[in-house]
Amino acid sequence: MMDFPDGLSALSDRYDVVLCDVWGVIHNGVRSYPDACEALTQWGRTQGPVVLISNSPRPSYDVVAQLDGLSVPRSAWQGFVTSGDATRALLEPHRGTKVWKIGPERDGPLWAGFDLTLAGPEDADFILCSGLYEDETEVPEDYRDRLTVAAGRGLPFICANPDRVVQRGDRLIFCAGALADLYESLGGKVEMAGKPYGAIYDLAMAKAAELLGRPVDRARVLCIGDGVITDVKGAHDQKLACLFVAKGIHGDMAIGPDGRLEPDAVHALLDAEAVGATHAIADLVW
Incomplete structure (x- = not known):
């Protein structure tokens, strides 16, 4: 009880x-x-x-x-x-490959040292998502077309933040988990390590x-x-x-x-x- x-x-x-x-x-x-x-x-x-x-x-x-x-x-x-x-452990198998990195530049320490080459959904080997690029103005639907391309190629999607939304002041802001949900709805495979x-x-x-x-x-x-x-x-x-x-x-x-x-x-x-x-x-x- x-x-x-x-x-x-x-x-x-x-x-x-x-x-x-x-x-x-x-x-x-x-x-x-x-x-x-x-x-x-x-x-x-x-x-x-x-x-x-x-x-x-x-x-x-x-x-x-x-x-x-x-x-x-x-x-x-x-x-x-x-x-x-926890996510850095998931990056080990992708060391030295091409990544479509979704998220703000401030999250750079997440992938530091893995010798990753930045690419887009058309030529990346996998996706690493730490959030939306501009979480103050964007919503997950803004990514649907690009995620559809990636899902069609079967790219694995590593989600560095399973939160769907977070409170910022008196507002709710979309997080990486919301993009992971959309990617799964498109048939993509998602890996997560956080809560x-x-x-x-x-x-x-x-x-x-x-x-x-x-x-x-x-x-x-x-x-x-x-x-x-x-x-x-x-x-x-x-x-x-x-x-x-x-x-x-x-x-x-x-x-x-x-x-x-x-x-x-x-x-x-x-x-x-x-x-x-x-x-x-x-x-x-x-």
Whole structure:
């Protein structure tokens, strides 16, 4: 049965490790959430390690500056793994080949060092997608014609960010997962390594074990996230406990007009995707 704690401190006797989503839980791409950052800081001080687990398409070392710039304190986390970290393992078989790279230039560290030659859908050997080129103005349908060509050639599509949308300020922005969905609808084959898929959880658990200095007891790991088909499903599939943060990307469906979490709406939201969460909260607080 899902319960509804007042804050993270109410769960402090049940878990040793937190695997926490980033975008939508501790910041919205424009500003950080001080209460969430303080909750994670308190956990790290009193309970155990916090490992951030993000579907960012860039390697974790390259995302730290973004967190710093959004005033996310270093005290809020002890470890960090990203979809970009997991995706680099998927790039190994494609080393030295031609790639149709879809995504902004800022994601360059994702493919650095693989000796890839940039190409288009007509002559590439595979597709690497980290997002839309211009995510402020484009939508997935803008890519249909080019993706149709690639799917007809049978190009494998590596998706570096399984998120479909992400909250940026008060807007929802399309991510690489939305293009992956379109490519699959056209008959293309997609590979993903971020949430909800297992590779990123393997990295996160290894980092947690390193920080603990001992093997991780999976029964005492708490995943925190706001995405039903990424964070909640990932925890569900990994058989890990999950704290669903309802005011993230699903806030319009799970939060009432008074700003409070509506338990029936949360249950309906999770049931629609055939997943369950152990706990639910409106915002992450201590």
